[in-house]
Amino acid sequence: MSKKDIRRTEIIATLAGHFLSNGLADTGLRRLAELTGTSDRMLLYYFDNKDELVSAVLAHVGAELAQTLNDVAGPGPLSPAQALEMLWRTARQGEFADHLRLFLDISSLANRGNEPYRTIATQLTGGWIAWMSAMLDYPEHDREALAALILATVDGQVVLFQNDLAQGDAAIAQFSKMLQERHP
Amino acid sequence: MSKKDIRRTEIIATLAGHFLSNGLADTGLRRLAELTGTSDRMLLYYFDNKDELVSAVLAHVGAELAQTLNDVAGPGPLSPAQALEMLWRTARQGEFADHLRLFLDISSLANRGNEPYRTIATQLTGGWIAWMSAMLDYPEHDREALAALILATVDGQVVLFQNDLAQGDAAIAQFSKMLQERHP
DNA sequence: AAGATACTGTAGCACTCGCTACAATTTATA
DNA sequence: TATAAATTGTAGCGAGTGCTACAGTATCTT
Numbered sequence: 001m002s003k004k005d006i007r008r009t010e011i012i013a014t015l016a017g018h019f020l021s022n023g024l025a026d027t028g029l030r031r032l033a034e035l036t037g038t039s040d041r042m043l044l045y046y047f048d049n050k051d052e053l054v055s056a057v058l059a060h061v062g063a064e065l066a067q068t069l070n071d072v073a074g075p076g077p078l079s080p081a082q083a084l085e086m087l088w089r090t091a092r093q094g095e096f097a098d099h100l101r102l103f104l105d106i107s108s109l110a111n112r113g114n115e116p117y118r119t120i121a122t123q124l125t126g127g128w129i130a131w132m133s134a135m136l137d138y139p140e141h142d143r144e145a146l147a148a149l150i151l152a153t154v155d156g157q158v159v160l161f162q163n164d165l166a167q168g169d170a171a172i173a174q175f176s177k178m179l180q181e182r183h184p
Numbered sequence: 185m186s187k188k189d190i191r192r193t194e195i196i197a198t199l200a201g202h203f204l205s206n207g208l209a210d211t212g213l214r215r216l217a218e219l220t221g222t223s224d225r226m227l228l229y230y231f232d233n234k235d236e237l238v239s240a241v242l243a244h245v246g247a248e249l250a251q252t253l254n255d256v257a258g259p260g261p262l263s264p265a266q267a268l269e270m271l272w273r274t275a276r277q278g279e280f281a282d283h284l285r286l287f288l289d290i291s292s293l294a295n296r297g298n299e300p301y302r303t304i305a306t307q308l309t310g311g312w313i314a315w316m317s318a319m320l321d322y323p324e325h326d327r328e329a330l331a332a333l334i335l336a337t338v339d340g341q342v343v344l345f346q347n348d349l350a351q352g353d354a355a356i357a358q359f360s361k362m363l364q365e366r367h368p
Numbered sequence: 369a370a371g372a373t374a375c376t377g378t379a380g381c382a383c384t385c386g387c388t389a390c391a392a393t394t395t396a397t398a
Numbered sequence: 399t400a401t402a403a404a405t406t407g408t409a410g411c412g413a414g415t416g417c418t419a420c421a422g423t424a425t426c427t428t
Contacts, residue, residue, distance in 0.1 A: 003375075003425095023296050029416065040416080042376065050416065101295050107343045108292035111285050112207050125344050145354035152340025152355060159291045159339045160309050160332060170329035171336060178362050187395095187405075213386065224386080226406070234386065 008046045008056075011036045015057045016064065020098040023105045027054065055116045058106065062124055065099045069131060077137040081179040084150050087132075088172045091154055092165050100158045138183065192230045192240075195220045199241045200248065204282040207289045211238065239300045242290065246308055249283045253315060256280075261321040265363040268334050271316075272356045275338055276349055284342045322367065 014036050019027075029040040029050060036043075047053040072090050090096045103124060110121035132147035153175055157168035198220050203211075213224040213234060220227075231237040256274050274280040287308060294305035316331035337359055341352035 023292070025293075025296060025298075028414075030414085039377075041378085041418090044417065045375075104288070104295060104343065105292045107346065108207070108289045109209075111288060111342075111346050112209060113347075114209075121346070129344075142354070142358060145358050148341075148344060148352065149337070149355035149358055152344050152352070153333070153337050154340070155343045156336025156338070156340035157332075158295075159288065159343060160313075160336050162291065162295050162305070163297075168332065168336070170326070171333035174326060174329050174333055178366055182362055182365070212384070214384085223407075225388090225408085228387065229405075 004046060007038075011038070011043070011046060012056050012060045015053075016061050019057055019061060020095070020102055023102060024054070024109065025105075051116055055120065058102075058120050061099065061102065062120070062127070065096075066127060066131070068094075068096065073131075073135050078135050079137050079179075080146060080150065080183050081176045083132065083136055084153070084172065084176050084179060087150065087154050088157075088168075091158070092169075097158070097165065100155065103155075104158060188230060191222075195222070195227070195230060196240050196244045199237075200245050203241055203245060204279070204286055207286060208238070208293070209289075235300055239304065242286075242304050245283065245286065246304070246311070249280075250311060250315070252278075252280065253312075257315075257319050262319050263321055263363075264330055264334065264367050265360045267316065267320055268337070268356065268360050268363060271334065271338050272341075272352075275342070276353075281342070281349065284339065287339075288342060 015032060018032075018035055029043055032053070033040045033043050043053060044050075047056065069090075072094075073086065078086065091100060103121075106117050106121050106124070109117040128151055129144060129147050132151055133144050136143050136147055138146055153172070157165060157171065161167040199216060202216075202219055211234075213227055216237070217224045217227050227237060228234075231240065253274075256278075257270065262270065275284060287305075290301050290305050290308070293301040312335055313328060313331050316335055317328050320327050320331055322330055337356070341349060341355065345351040
């Protein structure tokens with residue numbers, strides 16, 4: 001691996017953290033260079049252009065998240081209520097909340113047809129639904145719809161309540177009760 | 185009302201449409217001036233600064249939305265399933281989808297503590313939950329939580345499926361069935 | 369050792385951003 | 399009509415944007 005490639009991955013890893021805690025706003029090349037101990041000139045040596053840099057960082061974040069989610073979920077299939085509560089618990093107390101917030105930023109840009117965000121958002125959404133769908137103990141016919149419903153419910157809490165996710169506890173509890181009664 | 189105030193309200197009305205269809209990205213002063221047939225210089229004569237301009241436009245959009253929602257909802261109380269389907273129908277086929285997308289943009293900025301978006305988002309969220317809560321035929325104890333749940337579910341569909349809301353139909357149908365069985 | 373290749377610093381371009389100084393003109397008031 | 403006040407145009411500031419031209423140095427290959 002060339003020195004260039006090594007530096008690339010270092011930079012991606014560093015910026016992943018910054019993107020997670022600061023979103024997509026504070027991302028001028030000179031600022032990102034400062035954060036990684038280099039110059040804007042060098043960033044554009046390691047990466048073709050800013051879009052490629054951002055895309056690479058977001059891809060890294062996405063992969064990291066997929067790993068985290070797999071660890072949290074465990075092997076066995078979960079009932080709908082269990083899946084919901086597992087997801088909510090992770091969002092509430094883990095770094096997963098940062099991922100959701102970042103996903104919100106991406107989604108906001110993607111909504112306007114903005115590339116590369118549109119592509120990235122589509123990929124992430126598909127991946128999440130597939131992941132959630134795969135772990136659900138539920139009739140195949142409606143499994144994907146339920147997976148989307150559960151994910152959307154949690155995403156929606158972040159939209160509504162932002163940093164104060166505790167406000168969403170009651171709503172999630174209600175939803176969990178419904179799922180439990182219907183599919184114990 | 186002074187000429188200044190008249191022009192202010194005209195501009196606000198015009199820009200409301202632009203914000204709804206284009207979000208908060210394409211909002212340079214020179215661009216907004218072009219859209220309203222004036223100059224950046226004059227925009228800063230009508231408004232104290234850009235933040236005040238944007239806030240005024242967003243407040244106008246919010247008020248307009250509240251009016252629309254009241255019209256759509258009608259007078260009588262609705263069962264949870266009815267409320268969900270009414271909301272979803274409006275989001276699917278009306279201009280309400282634009283409002284939701286704009287709310288997503290605001291929420292994305294608000295998430296990072298960015299003013300004035302943080303304040304605006306909080307107000308909008310509170311208003312919506314109160315509105316939905318007021319129309320729900322449901323025991324008072326859990327009414328707000330259910331209102332938040334329904335709103336979050338619809339918001340979440342926009343986050344997940346963006347412009348192609350048809351993808352959310354199945355999830356909403358599932359949710360509606362659950363609500364119907366539990367609270368007919 | 370010579371030449372090719374990989375890497376990096378300096379400086380700046382062409383552009384957009386929100387905003388302002390200043391002067392001119394129109395409109396209202398005395 | 400004289401004076402004050404409200405309204406508008408011109409021109410540009412200072413800071414930021416992504417990106418590039420060019421030259422220099424380090425590292426590797428023959």
